Amino acid sequence: MSVKSAVRVMEILELLSEHSEGLTVKEISDSLSFPQSSTFNLVQTLCTRNYLIQSGTKKYKLGPKLIHIGSNAMEGLDVQSEGEVHLRKLMEDVQETVFMAVLSEDELVYVSKLEYNRSIRTGAKIGSRKPLYCTGLGKAFLAFMPEENRDSLLDELKLNKITENTITSKAVLIEQLTIYSNQGYAVDDEENEEGLYCIAAPVFNANQEVAAAISIAGPKFRMLPNKDTIVQKLLSVSEEISQTLGYIKT
Structure with missing residues (x-):
């Protein structure tokens, strides 16, 4: 049984992996058909853990925490x-x-x-x-x-x-x-x-x-x-x- 918030987090990360220039909260919610309020909350949580970072243009990109995780996954x-x-x-x-x-x-x-x-x-x-x-x-x-x-x-x-x-x-x-x-x-x-x-x-x-x-x-x-x-x-x-x-x- 999948957990909706966990699935949404994975979909956000997968979406941003295809947009190196980053996306705004509205662009993310529109692309994934998520409510904008819950999208904002998920994005903010990911930012506090360094899974995402926010650029000066208010766009969100994949963060440095994922580099470490990805490297370990590759080694495994x-x-x-x-x-x-x-x-x-x-x-x-x-x-x-x-x-x-x-x-x-x-x-x-x-x-x-x-x-x-x-x-x-x-x-x-x-x-x-x-x-x-x-x-x-x-x-x-x-x-x-x-x-x-x-x-x-x-x-x-x-x-x-x-x-x-x-x-x-x-x-x-x-x-x-x-x-x-x-x-x-x-x-x-x-x-x-x-x-x-x-x-x-x-x-x-x-x-x-x-x-x-x-x-x-x-x-x-x-x-x-x-x-x-x-x-x-x-x-x-x-x-x-x-x-x-x-x-x-x-």
């Missing part, structure tokens, strides 16, 4: 632990191996691996590192990071051939990354391990940054016939994990 959000329950459900749904990785300098590091009993064996283990350019997870990072960061990484990377399908041309890789960015997910088509087909998607944090990437991997003969369903489930889970990290899609 561990992408691996927040994503674990979602990844397990995803693994059971698709009945293939599911991974999560984070970026470490110019490589990815696996932080989660949930292996379904029928899945293909892979060389990837928790804590192991892999190149970005030839893995689905790595290409998810490259496709969705800021372009200047991606270009800086690619300038330093040497694209060694690992399998017959490994892309060794940076121009071709960049074209591929553009496609992945537009479609929302990346693919590793036996580029790092023969027989392994991988579909990966980014996980974003509250700063709109790629905090991690998750993937579904399995034998190509099983993955391709079910690709549309796998992609749909993967993107749904990546969005759920992103939301737990405070990501708001713009």
